Amino acid sequence: MGRMSRAVEMKLLQSFCFFLLLSVVAPLREVPPSSCSAQIEAIINLQLQHNSSGFRLPLHHPQSPCSPAPLSSDLPFSDILHHDSSRVNSLLHRVATSAASVPLFKGTALGIGNYVARINIGTPPKPYTVVTDTGSSLSWIQCLPCKFYCLPCKLYCHGQLDPIFNPAASSTYHTIPCSDAHCSTLLSATLNPSGCDRSHTCIYNATYGDRSFSIGYLSQDTLSLSRSIASIPNFIFGCGQDNKGLYGESTGIIGLNKNSISFFSQLSPKFGSSFSYCLSSTSATGYLSFGGYNPGKFVFTPMSKSSANEGFYYLKLSSIAVAGQSIAVSKESPSIIDSGTVITRLPEEVYSAVSAAVVRAIGGKVARAPAYSILDTCFKGSAAEVPTPEVAFVFGGGAVVRLPGSNVMIDVDSGVSCLAFAAEKLETIIGNWQQKTFDIVYDVGKRRIGFAAGGCG
Numbered sequence: 001m002g003r004m005s006r007a008v009e010m011k012l013l014q015s016f017c018f019f020l021l022l023s024v025v026a027p028l029r030e031v032p033p034s035s036c037s038a039q040i041e042a043i044i045n046l047q048l049q050h051n052s053s054g055f056r057l058p059l060h061h062p063q064s065p066c067s068p069a070p071l072s073s074d075l076p077f078s079d080i081l082h083h084d085s086s087r088v089n090s091l092l093h094r095v096a097t098s099a100a101s102v103p104l105f106k107g108t109a110l111g112i113g114n115y116v117a118r119i120n121i122g123t124p125p126k127p128y129t130v131v132t133d134t135g136s137s138l139s140w141i142q143c144l145p146c147k148f149y150c151l152p153c154k155l156y157c158h159g160q161l162d163p164i165f166n167p168a169a170s171s172t173y174h175t176i177p178c179s180d181a182h183c184s185t186l187l188s189a190t191l192n193p194s195g196c197d198r199s200h201t202c203i204y205n206a207t208y209g210d211r212s213f214s215i216g217y218l219s220q221d222t223l224s225l226s227r228s229i230a231s232i233p234n235f236i237f238g239c240g241q242d243n244k245g246l247y248g249e250s251t252g253i254i255g256l257n258k259n260s261i262s263f264f265s266q267l268s269p270k271f272g273s274s275f276s277y278c279l280s281s282t283s284a285t286g287y288l289s290f291g292g293y294n295p296g297k298f299v300f301t302p303m304s305k306s307s308a309n310e311g312f313y314y315l316k317l318s319s320i321a322v323a324g325q326s327i328a329v330s331k332e333s334p335s336i337i338d339s340g341t342v343i344t345r346l347p348e349e350v351y352s353a354v355s356a357a358v359v360r361a362i363g364g365k366v367a368r369a370p371a372y373s374i375l376d377t378c379f380k381g382s383a384a385e386v387p388t389p390e391v392a393f394v395f396g397g398g399a400v401v402r403l404p405g406s407n408v409m410i411d412v413d414s415g416v417s418c419l420a421f422a423a424e425k426l427e428t429i430i431g432n433w434q435q436k437t438f439d440i441v442y443d444v445g446k447r448r449i450g451f452a453a454g455g456c457g
């Protein structure tokens, strides 16, 4: 990466000025409904649940009105599906490691399906709103002075809820030199080589499949999960000087995949090699939890290995039962379970069989509606009105996960809902619409993934 040419600097400056203009004309954030004020206060005051062995962060649906950094509520659903497709494309690109087709932007698309949490960084600790992503490795936050290569530029950071992290105001902040071993892990974490500036500081380049990116200094500072407990000194993250593409006024991202530099891997020496979450509906609050779990309430399936991408979480979906009829998922290669993909993708033949079985079970009780974006099994009537048959996932080892009707159908327009599954050539990706309200534990130490119904609203 190294130094940038003058021409590139000018180009960055121009695109930045355009971005700044967009930010100025963008409307101000809506005031959250008053029913959210208690939830938001709890988050701002970091009243998280914790004890000496673990902690639990509130986790928000990206469009929850109670999220500290909600997406605009008038965002068309078709835009969300469009972003979901770019996320799926980039996930599959990362899995297909055949050197012949190296994608230009080598990361998972951030999309807009990622849930949001708050963490604290620095001494004294300051809170930041971040998206959480099982498809990403490196964590980063926007960082002052938000300028990197060119002195006349003023800001390369977008609008965010919290004041931008100021390294100069933290007594425990330091950058990581290029000679440090962590700098060399960036290649596997971001799939881009690290860079080195004139003062031998390590530079990361995190690019995402939807052309979002963050470039800045690889850094260390204290991560704290509340003001009083659970601080992780020397937490490694990116101090982003040039950032584009985060949605909803978040500050950055925490990577939950298995790469050695991820948030999960850095926390596991202290809290153990598992984490769990519950992804809520828009009206409730879920959680992200570290530090042990109660295995009794979960059904488990083995975590599959995949040579394709060590970072992602894989399992095996054996079959899908629709109203008691079993449809085999014969594909040999394992399925990805992903927190940031919204709609579950199934191999084409499996999808067609599931769609036909759902239509048969509904049996003409509601009229069909035209396809909507990637969703082609649609009905006249809201998701609550359509008499949805029982749909269950059967995972490797026999774990059965029965989906509530609200995880099967999705409202796409007023009075129209669709089956929330889509066809994707030969691949299976378990998306977050289907994971909603389940407690899901990723036990990397015991190589298993567990599901329990009724974890959050």
Ligand SMILES: *[C@@H]1O[C@H](CO)[C@@H](O)[C@H](O)[C@H]1NC(C)=O
Binding pocket: 001, 002, 104, 105, 106, 192, 205, 207, 215
């Ligand atoms: C960052 O990586 C992307 C994708 O590999 C590449 O196109 C871009 O030039 C890199 N940026 C810098 C500043 O090196």
Ligand SMILES: *[C@@H]1O[C@H](CO)[C@@H](O)[C@H](O)[C@H]1NC(C)=O
Binding pocket: 050, 051, 052, 053, 054, 055, 056, 289, 290, 291, 292, 293, 294
């Ligand atoms: C500590 O927290 C963990 C995770 O929230 C929980 O499983 C455990 O039961 C708690 N232990 C005590 C002693 O409260």
